[in-house]
Amino acid sequence: xxxxxxxxxxxxxxxxxxxxxxxxxxxxxxxxxxxxxxxxxxxxxxxxxxxxxxxxxxxxxxxxxxxxxxxxxxxxxxxxxxxxxxxxxxxxxxxxxxxxxxxxxxxxxxxxxxxxxxxxxxxxxxxxxxxxxxxxxxxxxxxxxxxxxxxxxxxxxxxxxxxxxxxxxxxxxxxxxxxxxxxxxxxxxxxxxxxxxxxxxxxxxxx
Numbered sequence: 112x113x114x115x116x117x118x119x120x121x122x123x124x125x126x127x128x129x130x131x132x133x134x135x136x137x138x139x140x141x142x143x144x145x146x147x148x149x150x151x152x153x154x155x156x157x158x159x160x161x162x163x164x165x166x167x168x169x170x171x172x173x174x175x176x177x178x179x180x181x182x183x184x185x186x187x188x189x190x191x192x193x194x195x196x197x198x199x200x201x202x203x204x205x206x207x208x209x210x211x212x213x214x215x216x217x218x219x220x221x222x223x224x225x226x227x228x229x230x231x232x233x234x235x236x237x238x239x240x241x242x243x244x245x246x247x248x249x250x251x252x253x254x255x256x257x258x259x260x261x262x263x264x265x266x267x268x269x270x271x272x273x274x275x276x277x278x279x280x281x282x283x284x285x286x287x288x289x290x291x292x293x294x295x296x297x298x299x300x301x302x303x304x305x306x307x308x309x310x311x312x313x314x315x316x317x318x
Contacts, residue, residue, distance in 0.1 A: 141237045142284055143236065145233060146224055146232055149231075149232075149282070150221055150224050152272060152280060152282050153220045153223065154216070154220060155267065158317060170212065175208075178201035182195075231250055236248065236250075240297050240298075244257045261273065262274045263307065265310045266309065266312055268313045268315070270282060271298065273298070
């Protein structure tokens with residue numbers, strides 16, 4: 112009976128020691144997210160969305176084809192000047208439409224951030240990487256995110272976006288994090304351990 116009691120105490124001590132070591136090895140990364148951080152994340156997300164890319168291309172080609180049809184009708188009616196005018200509009204729209212949609216999307220998402228994220232701006236956020244989950248604390252509360260919910264790690268020049276299976280992401284503004292090298296090392300180990308895809312997006316720019 113005494114040996115069993117001693118064994119239970121030794122086992123409990125061992126578990127507590129492991130827990131203490133785990134706690135000591137955990138680093139709480141703290142930062143604040145600003146308007147630019149949320150805006151960049153939304154622009155990156157839409158730039159990698161197949162439906163958004165198709166929509167932008169559809170608008171571009173639809174307007175250009177419409178101008179081409181108008182020019183054919185004009186030429187058919189003997190109006191050469193009007194036909195050439197529509198050809199000119201077609202070339203202009205096809206060339207400049209990507210620039211317009213780039214500006215339009217950027218403006219739209221900036222309004223979205225200012226409307227829906229204003230309560231979160233400049234609020235402290237912290238992320239801890241434990242043995243089997245993430246602990247995320249912000250102004251909205253605390254979340255425990257199991258590693259099984261992690262989908263992709265996107266590394267940009269100034270950010271790391273940790274994408275979850277539900278489509279949302281944890282935004283890490285690298286330059287604002289005190290121990291950014293340690294964070295990157297922890298995330299890379301997590302990527303290898305849990306087989307999470309690490310995508311190099313350091314050349315990404317909004318276009």
